[in-house]
Amino acid sequence: MELHAVSDLPEVRPGDDLADLVADRAAIEDGNVLTVASTVVSKAEGRTADLSDFPAGPRAREIATRLAEITGEEKDPRFAQAVLEESTDLLMEAPFLLTETRFGHVSVNAGIDRSNVPDRDLLLLPRDPTASAERIRAGLRERTGADVAVIVTDTCGRPFRHGQRGVAVGWAGMPASRDWRGERDRDGRELGVTVQAVVDELAAAANLVTGEGAGGTPAVVVRGWEFGDLAGSDALFREVEGDFVRQALRGWEYQP
Known part of the structure; x- marks a missing residue:
C-alpha cells in the first residue's frame, strides 16, 4: 500500500469543488481511496x-x-x-x-x-460527512472516469490514551469495516468478535502523511489497498443501547 499527499492545493474557499482541485493535482485510478480532511470539506461547504x-x-x-x-x-x-x-x-x-x-x-x-x-x-x-464523501466521489468519477472510495477524516482524542489520531467521520464507495468473524486464526480457532474498522485505519494512516498544523496537505491518495472478499458493514458509530461507556457517563458527575 502506498499513500501520497496531494500537493499544491490552494486555500479552500466556500463553493470550491474539491473533486476538481484533487483531480487537477493527482493521478486518480480505479480502486484508489482518497482521504480528505474534514477541515477543507467544511470550508468548501461554507461551514x-x-x-x-x-x-x-x-x-x-x-x-x-x-x-x-x-x-x-x-x-x-x-x-x-x-x-x-x-x-x-x-x-x-x-x-x-x-x-x-x-x-x-x-x-x-x-x-x-x-x-x-x-x-x-x-x-x-460538515453537516453530513458521508453525503460530502458521496459528492466528492461522484465528482472524481465525472472528472476522471475512475471508481474510487472517499473517506472524510478528522482528528480526535481516544479514551484511555494520550494523543490524537485520524478517524473517519464520513465515507463512500466502500464499507466502514470488514468482518473477520467466522474466519480462523493460525491455530484453527474461529474468530468470534473481530470486526476491523478499516475506514478509521486508513484515516489514521493518511494522517501520518498529512500531518497537523500548517502542513497544507489535507488530501491523500491511497493506492494498492484492497478490501478483500470479507463481508462489510457501515456500522461504525455505536448505538446508545450497546454503548456501555456512554450509559455509564449518564450517571456520572465531575467532581473537581
Missing part, C-alpha cells in the same frame, strides 16, 4: 462561523461559568452555545464538553475547530 452567530442562552452561560471555575480560564459562553447547537447529545459538560454530533460521531466540542480559519472564529464539521 465557517463567527462567535457572534451563536448568542449564548442560559444553558450555555451556565456551562461556560462552570468550566471557568474548574479550569481557571475564562470560557466564552458563545462557544458553548455553538457546541450545543451542533450536538444532539451532551455526554459530559465538565471538565470538557463531550458531545454526539448529528451524524453520530462522539467528540470533544462537537468537533468544532478554531485553527486554520483565517477570516472567521469557528470551523464546524
